[in-house]
Amino acid sequence: MLQGQVIRALGAMSGTSLDGVDAAVVETDGVTIAGFGPSDYRPYSAEEQAVLRAGLGRWPGEPGVDAAAALVQEAHAQVLERFQDVDLVGFHGQTLAHDPAGRGTHQAGSGAWLADRLGLPVVWDFRSSDVRLGGQGAPLAPFFHFACARWIGADAPLAFLNLGGVGNLTWIDPAAPAPEAPGALLAFDTGPANAPINDLMMQRRGQAYDTGGALAATGQVVEGALELFLDEGYFLKIPPKSLDRDDFGLMLDLVRELNDADAAATMTAMAATAVMQGMQFCPSPPAKLLVTGGGRHNPVMIDMLAAGLDCDVAPVEAVGLDGDMLEAQAFAYLAVRVARGLPTSCPGTTGVRAAVGGGEISGTLPGSRRA
Numbered sequence: 622m623l624q625g626q627v628i629r630a631l632g633a634m635s636g637t638s639l640d641g642v643d644a645a646v647v648e649t650d651g652v653t654i655a656g657f658g659p660s661d662y663r664p665y666s667a668e669e670q671a672v673l674r675a676g677l678g679r680w681p682g683e684p685g686v687d688a689a690a691a692l693v694q695e696a697h698a699q700v701l702e703r704f705q706d707v708d709l710v711g712f713h714g715q716t717l718a719h720d721p722a723g724r725g726t727h728q729a730g731s732g733a734w735l736a737d738r739l740g741l742p743v744v745w746d747f748r749s750s751d752v753r754l755g756g757q758g759a760p761l762a763p764f765f766h767f768a769c770a771r772w773i774g775a776d777a778p779l780a781f782l783n784l785g786g787v788g789n790l791t792w793i794d795p796a797a798p799a800p801e802a803p804g805a806l807l808a809f810d811t812g813p814a815n816a817p818i819n820d821l822m823m824q825r826r827g828q829a830y831d832t833g834g835a836l837a838a839t840g841q842v843v844e845g846a847l848e849l850f851l852d853e854g855y856f857l858k859i860p861p862k863s864l865d866r867d868d869f870g871l872m873l874d875l876v877r878e879l880n881d882a883d884a885a886a887t888m889t890a891m892a893a894t895a896v897m898q899g900m901q902f903c904p905s906p907p908a909k910l911l912v913t914g915g916g917r918h919n920p921v922m923i924d925m926l927a928a929g930l931d932c933d934v935a936p937v938e939a940v941g942l943d944g945d946m947l948e949a950q951a952f953a954y955l956a957v958r959v960a961r962g963l964p965t966s967c968p969g970t971t972g973v974r975a976a977v978g979g980g981e982i983s984g985t986l987p988g989s990r991r992a
């Protein structure tokens with residue numbers, strides 16, 4: 622690929638809440654965002670979610686993984702085939718297990734299979750090379766957040782907060798010359814966000830999530846349970862740091878004796894307080910906290926954050942971004958960086974030893990000659 626050449630990249634993300642596949646187009650040269658294109662979503666059915674859940678915590682070769690991978694690939698093909706005029710695909714896959722200090726990181730789904738099916742070049746397996754170089758392998762959206770900060774014309778440090786199944790925070794100095802420059806970015810997973818609340822809602826109410834925080838709004842936060850949660854060493858650990866979806870299984874134990882509403886309120890407070898603890902690691906106070914991911918639709922969680930933080934808290938829509946698609950867009954953007962040989966993570970985002978570009982490329986890149 623030529624330097625400065627803007628291409629149309631299509632990114633796809635299947636997140637830790639297991640709700641479905643987000644897909645979105647970004648026009649970029651891998652440095653600057655030239656524009657945003659169409660987006661689409663393909664939900665997983667309840668049966669499909671059960672197949673994915675059966676693969677959680679599992680590694681390649683273990684039971685349930687092949688079925689989950691086949692499902693992830695097929696679901697992605699179905700949504701990605703709806704797009705036209707695409708030059709390159711960025712395919713994250715579905716994280717089934719994440720243990721950067723031990724067995725590594727495992728995203729189900731083969732980009733080689735997808736490249737064949739779509740007849741397009743696919744960048745995939747974004748996290749493994751970062752982990753091999755001593756990094757956490759996550760979060761990876763921060764390099765895209767840096768580009769977004771430039772795109773919105775930010776002129777002072779700001780932060781992005783993703784409230785997905787897990788929460789992650791990116792602090793950005795938009796005046797830095799590049800995302801990998803020392804001091805440009807600090808990023809890490811704040812703690813569990815929606816995933817454990819979803820698990821509670823499914824167990825107690827047979828519902829996928831606490832829509833609008835309606836159940837939490839009727840409950841009381843039980844301080845004792847919240848304090849026990851905050852005793853976890855993770856919150857004092859200096860970033861970079863990352864989490865697997867179910868690393869905080871103890872949350873459900875801590876609220877086991879509580880009624881449904883108090884349990885939901887307390888777990889919502891746990892997610893929000895984890896973010897507040899994380900904000901203390903920002904190198905300087907951000908001018909604003911821009912919230913993306915499904916949790917921004919939960920006013921109880923957002924109100925707790927706004928009440929506990931000194932800075933403005935606003936959804937990314939306030940600056941013209943799409944909070945339902947930011948992660949899919951991130952993997953479109955990162956795919957172009959990989960194709961151009963640019964880094965996608967650095968010591969400030971994942972703790973990797975040096976800035977590194979992660980990702981395998983399957984198929985022929987735009988502008989390359991076929992052998």
Ligand SMILES: Nc1ncnc2c1ncn2[C@@H]1O[C@H](COP(=O)(O)OP(=O)(O)OP(=O)(O)O)[C@@H](O)[C@H]1O
Pocket residue numbers: 635636637638639640783784785786787788815816819829830831832833834913914915916918919948
């Ligand atoms: N209207 C709503 N009210 C409350 N919560 C909501 C609402 N809409 C979405 N959510 C929450 O957001 C979750 C989906 O968020 P999102 O799509 O950002 O997660 P993800 O991308 O799967 O996770 P991750 O970023 O950890 O990979 C839902 O599972 C639900 O818990």
Ligand SMILES: CC(=O)N[C@H]1[C@@H]2OC[C@@H](O2)[C@@H](O)[C@@H]1O[C@H](C)C(=O)O
Pocket residue numbers: 636637716719726758759760761762763783785786787788789810863864948
């Ligand atoms: C291992 C893994 O898939 N981690 C996800 C997860 O979901 C949110 C948080 O935990 C973040 O670290 C990451 O995803 C986003 C897209 C990231 O890499 O930036």
